Amino acid sequence: MNTSFSSETKNELARIVIGDKCCQAAELSALLRFNGRLELTRNKRKTLCITTDNAGTARKAFKLFKSLSEFPLTVIMETKKRFNTNRFYMVRAQLDIENAAVLKKLGLIDQEKGLVFGVAPEMVKSRCCKRAYLRGAFLARGSVSRPGGSYHLEITCPSYELAESVQKLSDGLGINFRIIERKSRAVLYLKDSEQIADCMRIMGANYALLEFENIRAFKSMKNQVNRQVNCETANLEKTLNASIRQVEVIQQLIDKIAVQGIPEQLRELALLRLDYPDATLRELGEMMNPSLSKSGVAYRMRKIEKLGERL
Numbered sequence: 614m615n616t617s618f619s620s621e622t623k624n625e626l627a628r629i630v631i632g633d634k635c636c637q638a639a640e641l642s643a644l645l646r647f648n649g650r651l652e653l654t655r656n657k658r659k660t661l662c663i664t665t666d667n668a669g670t671a672r673k674a675f676k677l678f679k680s681l682s683e684f685p686l687t688v689i690m691e692t693k694k695r696f697n698t699n700r701f702y703m704v705r706a707q708l709d710i711e712n713a714a715v716l717k718k719l720g721l722i723d724q725e726k727g728l729v730f731g732v733a734p735e736m737v738k739s740r741c742c743k744r745a746y747l748r749g750a751f752l753a754r755g756s757v758s759r760p761g762g763s764y765h766l767e768i769t770c771p772s773y774e775l776a777e778s779v780q781k782l783s784d785g786l787g788i789n790f791r792i793i794e795r796k797s798r799a800v801l802y803l804k805d806s807e808q809i810a811d812c813m814r815i816m817g818a819n820y821a822l823l824e825f826e827n828i829r830a831f832k833s834m835k836n837q838v839n840r841q842v843n844c845e846t847a848n849l850e851k852t853l854n855a856s857i858r859q860v861e862v863i864q865q866l867i868d869k870i871a872v873q874g875i876p877e878q879l880r881e882l883a884l885l886r887l888d889y890p891d892a893t894l895r896e897l898g899e900m901m902n903p904s905l906s907k908s909g910v911a912y913r914m915r916k917i918e919k920l921g922e923r924l
């Protein structure tokens with residue numbers, strides 16, 4: 614998996630600014646369901662925390678929290694280095710004492726204050742919000758391979774329930790994810806290049822899509838040319854293999870019975886073959902005097918080979 618194409622795509626998705634509050638809430642809901650958790654701080658205050666290794670995703674989460682400012686939130690963004698190499702970004706939003714409204718608004722708990730495990734249906738009523746949710750899920754846990762090798766797009770889900778929920782949502786957008794279970798996680802994935810292109814279009818990754826389509830078109834053209842070249846090469850090889858065999862037979866004949874020993878009606882063709890080992894049968898026929906059709910040449914060539922076998 615090429616991470617740089619994934620991060621290119623994510624960086625682009627992170628820059629998309631959606632004005633509608635409904636979509637903002639849907640996207641943030643996805644970021645929280647896929648990459649977030651509810652923490653209890655030392656002073657017993659609740660904090661929504663999103664952790665990601667992608668700077669763009671962190672900035673997006675920060676902006677969404679800020680934009681949905683009807684919530685009384687204090688948003689902090691911090692960077693942590695793990696193992697000195699990987700950078701992690703944490704976006705924390707401190708909740709007010711009365712936090713049920715926020716959690717409900719973000720589709721994390723339902724009316725009865727029970728936890729929502731899938732996608733809260735009221736978050737994704739309209740198509741615009743479904744797209745936003747899918748984008749959030751990809752920003753949180755998605756990856757896509759550069760279309761040079763095999764085609765693959767996936768979103769790792771923390772639970773099977775959530776995977777099925779997102780699968781259903783995506784079906785409504787014409788994207789048909791499949792689910793595979795991997796290390797107790799459910800992974801939504803696409804293998805079909807057409808579907809991957811559609812998915813990128815729906816999420817709004819237009820520049821990444823352009824690159825994807827360019828490489829895809831180039832790849833299909835290259836395949837076409839390759840097929841043609843392979844076909845021509847195969848024909849050429851067939852001609853050459855036959856010719857090598859014929860030259861061997863003719864040389865053995867000359868060794869054993871000398872040129873004069875080769876029957877007269879075969880002699881001209883035998884000598885022409887020695888002189889032009891890479892000529893096709895048609896070309897040999899044209900060089901003969903009088904000229905001979907391809908089938909006529911083939912017939913005489915078979916006779917030469919039979920003569921070689923007999924000796």
Ligand SMILES: [Zn+2]
Pocket residue numbers: 633634635636637739740741742743745
């Ligand atoms: Zn919307």
